[in-house]
Structures are given as structure tokens and as C-alpha cells.
Amino acid sequence: MSAPSPIHADRWSLDSWFSGFGHEDYQNFKADLAKDIAALKSQAIALTNDVEAIVCVIHAWEPLGERLGHLSAYLGCLSADDSTDEAVKADEAWIATLSAEATKLHASLRSALAALTDESFAALLTDPRLKDAEHSIGRMREEGRKQMSPEMESLAADLNVNGLHAWGRLYDTLSGRMEFEMTFPDGHVETVPMSRRRALMSEPDRRLREAAFHAGQQPWNEHALTLAAGLNGIAGTRQSLYQRRQRDHFLEAPLHDAAMSRESLDAMLEAIHGHIELPRRALRKAAALQGTDALHFFDLEAPQIAAPDEKPLSWDNACATVDRAFSHAYPDLGAYFREMLDRRWIEAQPRAAKRPGAFCTGSRMLREERVYMTYHDTVHDMVTLAHEVGHAWHSRVLRQARSMAARYPMTLAETASNFGEMILLDGLMEDPGISQETRAYLLDQEMLRAHAYLVNIPMRFEFENSFYTERAAGELSVSRLRELMNQAQRKLYGDTLLENGTDPMFWAYKMHFFITGVSFYNFPYVFGYLLGQALFARFKEEGAAFLPSYEAFLARTGSGTCEEVVKQSLGADLRDPEFWATGIRSMEPKLKLYEQLGSSGSV
Numbered sequence: 001m002s003a004p005s006p007i008h009a010d011r012w013s014l015d016s017w018f019s020g021f022g023h024e025d026y027q028n029f030k031a032d033l034a035k036d037i038a039a040l041k042s043q044a045i046a047l048t049n050d051v052e053a054i055v056c057v058i059h060a061w062e063p064l065g066e067r068l069g070h071l072s073a074y075l076g077c078l079s080a081d082d083s084t085d086e087a088v089k090a091d092e093a094w095i096a097t098l099s100a101e102a103t104k105l106h107a108s109l110r111s112a113l114a115a116l117t118d119e120s121f122a123a124l125l126t127d128p129r130l131k132d133a134e135h136s137i138g139r140m141r142e143e144g145r146k147q148m149s150p151e152m153e154s155l156a157a158d159l160n161v162n163g164l165h166a167w168g169r170l171y172d173t174l175s176g177r178m179e180f181e182m183t184f185p186d187g188h189v190e191t192v193p194m195s196r197r198r199a200l201m202s203e204p205d206r207r208l209r210e211a212a213f214h215a216g217q218q219p220w221n222e223h224a225l226t227l228a229a230g231l232n233g234i235a236g237t238r239q240s241l242y243q244r245r246q247r248d249h250f251l252e253a254p255l256h257d258a259a260m261s262r263e264s265l266d267a268m269l270e271a272i273h274g275h276i277e278l279p280r281r282a283l284r285k286a287a288a289l290q291g292t293d294a295l296h297f298f299d300l301e302a303p304q305i306a307a308p309d310e311k312p313l314s315w316d317n318a319c320a321t322v323d324r325a326f327s328h329a330y331p332d333l334g335a336y337f338r339e340m341l342d343r344r345w346i347e348a349q350p351r352a353a354k355r356p357g358a359f360c361t362g363s364r365m366l367r368e369e370r371v372y373m374t375y376h377d378t379v380h381d382m383v384t385l386a387h388e389v390g391h392a393w394h395s396r397v398l399r400q401a402r403s404m405a406a407r408y409p410m411t412l413a414e415t416a417s418n419f420g421e422m423i424l425l426d427g428l429m430e431d432p433g434i435s436q437e438t439r440a441y442l443l444d445q446e447m448l449r450a451h452a453y454l455v456n457i458p459m460r461f462e463f464e465n466s467f468y469t470e471r472a473a474g475e476l477s478v479s480r481l482r483e484l485m486n487q488a489q490r491k492l493y494g495d496t497l498l499e500n501g502t503d504p505m506f507w508a509y510k511m512h513f514f515i516t517g518v519s520f521y522n523f524p525y526v527f528g529y530l531l532g533q534a535l536f537a538r539f540k541e542e543g544a545a546f547l548p549s550y551e552a553f554l555a556r557t558g559s560g561t562c563e564e565v566v567k568q569s570l571g572a573d574l575r576d577p578e579f580w581a582t583g584i585r586s587m588e589p590k591l592k593l594y595e596q597l598g599s600s601g602s603v
Contacts, residue, residue, distance in 0.1 A: 008319040012347035012370055017074050017363060021088065030094075033067050037101050040064060044108035045150070051124045054112050058137065059129050061109065062403050063365075068102055070365040071095060080355040080372050081347060083176025089169070096165050100157040106140075107153040113137065114144030133404035135559045143256070146245045156241060160516075164237045167230040168516035174223060175511065176355040182215040184208065194219065194509075195356040199376035202301045206290070213298035213503075220508045224478045227508045232475040235468055238519055250468045254520035258527075259409040260562045264574040265523060268530065271580035272458050276492070278587060279454040282447040283496035285595050289444075294496055297489070297503035300456065301380060305444040305597065308437040312377035315348060322386050325427030326420075330547060333393055333423070340371070340392065348375035348385070357511050358384050360391035360417075364406065367399045379445055383421055390420020397554040408557035410518065412565060414528020415535065416554060421449070422536045443594050450587045453529035455492050460522040463488035463507060481507050527562070530583035534570060537586065 018026040044057050072095055078088045116124065121141060125134050147153055178194035185207040192200070192212070200212035220227070239250060247253055255262055287295050289304035307313070313321075319341060327334025340346055345368065358373035369392040375381045394416035398406040428434065428442050466484045470476055476484075482504035489502045507513055512521040535553065539546045553569040563574050572579050 007316045008341045009344045010315050010346070010348040010375060011344065012077075012372075013344040014074060014077060014370070016366060016368060017070065021078060021091075029067075029071065030091075033064075033071060034098055034101075036064055037068070037098065037105060041101055041105040041108070044105045044112070047108060047112035049112075049116060049120060051116070051120055051127075054109070054116075055124060055127045055129055057109055057112075058133070061105065062133075065102070066363075066365040066403055068099065070363040072099065073361045073363055073370070076361060077347075077370060077372065079172065080176075080357075080359070082353050083173060083355050084353045089173065092169060093161075096161045096169070100161045103157040103160075104150075104154045107147060107157070108150055110140045110144030111147060111150055111153075112144075113141040114147070116141075132402055132559065136404040136407060139256075139259075146247060148244050152244065156244075160237070164234060165516045167233045168514055171227070171230055171511070171514040172355060174226070175509070176353060178219045178223075179352075180215045180219055182211055184211065192216075193352045193354070195354050195374050196350065196376065198301070198356065199374075199378055199381065201298050202303075202378050202380045204303055204306050206299070206302070209298045209302055210296070213296075217505055220505045224505070224508060228476070228478045228481055231467075231481070231507065231513060232471065234514065234516055235471045236475065239468070239472055250472075251465075251520065254518070257409060257518060258411045258524055258562070259560075260411055260527070261575065264563060267575050267577040268523070268526065268580045269458070269461075271577045271584055272454060272526070274577070275581060275584045276455070276494070278584060278591060279451050280494055280496050282451055282587075282591055282594060283455070283493070285597070286444075286447065287496065289597065292498070294498045294501060296498050296501035297506070299501075300451065301448065303379070303441065303444050303448070305437075305441045307379065307441055308435060313379060313382060314377060315375050318375070318382040318385060321382060321428070322389070322424055325386075325424045326389075329423045329427055332547075333389075333420070336393055336396055337389055340369070340389065345369060345392075346371045346373075346385075346389075348373050348381075350374050350376055358388055360388045360395070362392070362395050364403050369395050379441075380448075383424060383445070383449070386420045386424035387417045388420075390417040390423075393420065394554050394557070397551050398558065401555065401558065405558045409562065410521070410524040411527040411562050412531075412557040414524050415531045416528075418528045418532030419535055419539075419550070422532060425449070426536070426540075440597050443590060443597070446587075446590055447594050450591075453526055454584060454587075457522050457525045459488045459492040460510065460512070461520070461526075462491055464513065464520055464522060467507075530580055531566065533583040533586050534572070534579075538570070 018029070020026065040057065040060055043053075047053055047057060075088060075092050075095055078085065079092055082088070113121065124130070125137065130137060148156065175194060179191050180194065180197075181189060182192050183189050185205065192215075194216065197212055197216040201209045203209055238253070242250060242253060251262065251265070255265060283295060286299070286304045287293065290299065323334055323337055326337050347370070354374055356374075358371075360369060360371050362369035371385070371388040371392055373381065373384055373388060375385070391413060394408070394413060395406075398408070425442065425446060429439060463485050466488065467476065467481070470480070470484075485504050485507045486502045489497065489506075515521050535550060539550065549569070553565065556565045556568060560568070566572050566574055
């Protein structure tokens with residue numbers, strides 16, 4: 001007998017975007033977009049120091065960029081939904097070529113802005129057609145000063161289609177098709193899609209986690225040479241371009257993308273390493289609850305306090321729980337979440353061929369958002385849902401802004417998603433109807449979350465920083481990548497991992513290392529977590545009166561650097577390690593409660 005259909009749809013709809021992939025409206029949209037990009041590119045290439053002409057191109061590019069983003073997001077959704085669809089893959093390759101043309105257009109525009117005198121640039125910013133876009137245009141001018149010649153930038157855009165971004169497409173295709181044969185603790189053997197592996201390693205049964213870890217390692221090891229070639233190719237391409245663009249360090253570009261200074265990043269990392277024993281204490285307690293001397297890598301996302309009813313958390317129950325938490329603390333967010341469910345804007349159904357991972361995307365052209373994930377009946381997945389809806393709400397707040405004032409960096413994006421997570425977890429903890437056992441379980445989940453942001457993600461940064469440093473001298477072998485990963489894990493985890501408890505292949509299966517659109521896809525998560533802690537502390541102190549201030553913070557995120565936005569919103573200095581340390585120390589009260597827990601979840 002088949003399982004009953006969920007009350008809340010777990011399959012998204014993209015029907016409002018196009019009537020269907022390959023249909024007439026879709027084909028016409030593609031053709032018109034390609035034609036319009038080519039026409040505007042010709043205008044951009046011909047730009048001189050004519051302020052009026054530059055303003056006209058900027059004004060025309062904005063809606064054109066929305067159309068390109070609309071089509072790109074649509075194809076990204078289809079590709080994640082079914083990684084085996086060859087027709088979609090072909091159009092992804094096509095749009096990569098089209099995006100290269102748009103990159104050339106944008107490069108010409110940036111060069112024209114960089115060539116203006118300070119007086120002419122100041123005059124340009126006074127044009128009413130560019131109102132509220134001053135920050136974005138200033139960033140374009142800054143990038144223009146770091147560009148190669150227009151001809152070289154054009155060549156780089158073409159080569160990236162079949163080089164840099166091709167490695168990313170290969171990774172998505174390969175990982176989406178991976179599966180492994182696994183023997184379950186009860187003896188039955190099953191072929192498992194790789195997208196399910198992470199959920200299996202979040203199961204309370206340690207035997208199940210261990211089996212999924214070891215069986216799931218095999219495909220990654222089998223493809224290690226290909227994956228190492230991809231990682232080397234991505235990093236090598238970037239470093240070659242950095243040199244040509246006179247970028248002095250490989251962190252300069254990702255920090256520009258993050259709208260964050262090196263001083264702020266260093267202050268954040270200093271605070272983390274100076275307070276690393278706080279999250280390590282949580283890991284040691286988790287090992288004690290598990291009954292082992294330390295943890296294995298496959299233990300890191302698993303609960304050590306069992307859910308009281310020990311029943312799978314159905315999709316409907318998860319949606320209802322998130323709805324209650326959001327609606328109680330933040331009614332407008334709750335109403336928006338229900339709208340997303342009603343309009344089928346969330347994809348969560350577990351199926352073969354889905355790409356691993358979760359993301360939020362959307363169409364600025366339609367002012368619609370979408371969330372992608374794969375739901376496997378776990379609290380971890382429910383928290384992921386709240387995280388991604390937090391992203392979507394950020395976009396919802398910025399719907400009325402012009403596109404050039406709604407392009408916020410990943411650092412500030414992750415702040416909104418973490419705020420969504422905290423509303424959910426805090427709402428669950430504050431529920432007067434929950435039992436002591438449930439509180440203990442939620443406390444365990446909080447510690448898992450703190451470890452992820454304060455140990456695991458800084459570990460990823462440590463690995464990537466070491467990798468890029470060595471990559472400047474040549475390609476790294478599979479064995480060296482494994483060594484660097486082990487070293488990074490030992491440095492951040494210390495004695496909280498068993499002697500044989502590292503995972504040297506984490507570099508291969510962590511998708512973030514293979515994302516070609518953004519480099520160093522790690523430190524923005526820590527930024528978002530700690531800044532989210534600060535914002536949530538204000539929310540707890542001020543209550544509903546803080547929510548307009550929070551929305552004002554979200555509305556500013558496309559109009560200033562991280563330092564500027566935080567100074568305006570919190571009056572804080574991100575370059576001060578003490579700001580970050582305060583966020584880290586905020587975990588200590590819950591950590592002390594966690595350390596008092598017995599194995600049954602009692603204090």
C-alpha cells in the first residue's frame with residue numbers, strides 16, 4: 001500500500017516561469033534574450049567617456065540581467081531536480097555560453113566606469129535613473145580597475161565556458177548520478193542514491209551511519225582522480241586570472257564578492273581559534289553521550305539524544321512545526337511560509353537522480369522565490385527547511401527594490417538564513433508543552449549546529465586556504481589533497497576526533513569546493529551564523545519591536561559593505577575580534593546545560 005500523499009505538496013511547480021521546458025514560450029524567450037544581449041553588448045563595447053551613454057547601458061542592462069537570471073535559475077532548478085536530463089544539460093551548456101556574452105558586456109561596462117574621472121563618475125551617480133544603485137555601480141567601477149583589457153576579459157569569458165564552469169557542470173552531473181550498494185544493519189542490501197547518504201549519516205543508529213559512510217566512500221574514491229583534476233582546474237584557472245587582474249592574493253576576489261574586508265575576516269578567524277574550546281567541549285560531551293572516547297567523522301551530524309517519540313518526522317509535521325515557530329515569533333514570516341507551501345514553491349521530495357544539497361533561488365523578473373532540498377524525515381532536514389526559507393524571506397523583503405539594490409553578498413545572505421534557523425529552534429525550546437526529553441534533544445541539535453559553524457566550516461576554510469596556497473606552485477595529487485584535509489580536520493577538531501576518525505575524502509564530496517561562480521564558499525556561513533546570533537540576541541531582548549529593524553537590515557544588504565550595513569544596523573565594528581567573540585561566547589549557557597545531560601536526556 002502506498003504512503004498517503006502529503007497535505008503540503010513536497011514537489012515544486014515552475015509553471016509560472018514557463019509553460020514547460022522546450023515549449024514555444026521557452027524557446028522564444030531564449031531567442032529574444034540572446035538577441036538583446038548581443039545588441040547591448042555592441043553598445044557597451046563602443047562606450048567611451050560619455051556619461052549619458054554609460055547611464056543608458058546600465059539602465060538597459062538591469063532588466064536584461066533579470067531575464068538572464070530568470071532563465072538561468074529555471075535551468076538550475078530543472079538540473080538539480082533531475083541530473084540525468086540530457087536536454088536540460090545541453091541548455092545549461094548553452095546558457096553558459098550566453099552568460100559569457102553577458103560577462104563581456106558587463107566587463108565593457110565596468111571598464112568604461114573605471115575610465116571615468118572622479119568628477120565624471122560623481123556626475124553619473126546623480127542621474128535619477130540610477131537612484132539607489134550607487135553602491136552597486138561603485139563596486140562595478142572598483143572591479144573595472146582590476147580587470148584585464150576588454151579583449152582579454154572577452155577571451156577569459158569564452159574560455160571559462162569550456163574550462164572553469166565545465167568542471168562545475170561535470171561535478172554536478174557526476175555527483176547527481178552517483179549511487180552505492182549498502183548493507184544495512186538488518187542485513188538487507190540496497191542501492192542508495194548519493195543524495196541520501198548525508199541523511200543516513202544523521203541517523204541515531206551508529207551502525208547505520210558507519211555503513212553509509214564506508215559504502216558511500218567507494219564512489220568518491222573511484223572518481224578521485226577526476227575530482228582532483230576538477231578541483232585543480234578550478235583553482236588553477238582562478239589563480240591565473242587573479243595574476244592577470246593584478247589581484248595580490250587569492251582571497252582578494254572572494255572578499256570583494258563577500259563585500260567584506262580582510263581585517264574583518266581576520267578578526268572573525270582570530271575569535272574562532274581563540275575560543276575553539278567552547279565548541280570542542282560540545283563535541284567531547286557528544287562522544288561521552290555516545291559512549292566513545294571521541295567521535296568519528298560520520299558521527300558529527302548525528303543526534304546523541306534520541307527524539308522522544310523516535311518516530312520519523314514526516315514532511316507534513318515538519319511543515320506544521322516550522323509554521324508554528326515562524327507564526328508565533330514572526331507572523332509575517334509565517335504567512336510567507338504558508339504562501340510558499342500553497343503556491344508550491346518548495347521542492348523536497350526524495351527521488352533518485354536529484355542532485356545532493358539544498359539551495360534557495362528565484363526570479364527577480366517574476367518576483368518569485370523557490371527552495372530546493374531533499375527531505376528525509378529528520379530534524380536536520382527540518383532545520384534546513386527553515387534555513388532556506390530564511391533566504392527566501394530575504395528576497396521577499398527586497399522584492400520592491402531595484403535589482404541593482406537587491407544584489408546582496410553571500411555573507412549577509414547567510415545571516416538571514418541563520419535567523420530563520422534560530423527562530424525555529426528557539427520556538428521549539430520555548431514551547432511550554434514540550435517535555436524535558438524533548439528539550440534535551442533540541443539542546444543536542446543546538447550543539448550540533450554550533451559545531452558545524454564554529455568547527456566544521458572553519459575547517460573547510462583551513463583546507464581551502466592551504467590548497468590554494470600550494471596550488472600556486474602546481475597541481476596537487478589525490479594523496480596530497482587527502483593529507484591537507486586530514487591536517488585541517490586535526491587542526492580544528494583537535495582531540496575530539498578518534499585517531500582514525502578523520503575523513504580524507506571530504507574535499508571530494510563537499511559540493512561547495514566545486515562551485516565555480518563563487519570561490520571560498522565557506523567563511524560567509526560562519527559570518528552569517530555569528531552575525532545572526534547578534535541580531536537574534538537583539539530580537540530576544542526587544543521582541544516584536546525589533547522586527548522592523550531586522551527588515552530594515554535586510555533591505556540595506558544590497559546597498560553597502562558588510563561593515564557599513566552592520567555599523568548602521570547594530571553600531572558594531574566587524575574588524576574588532578571582540579564582536580565575533582561575543583557571538584561565540586553566547587553558546588556557553590546552553591553548552592553548560594548540555595554538559596549536564598545524562599545519556600537518557602535527563603539533567
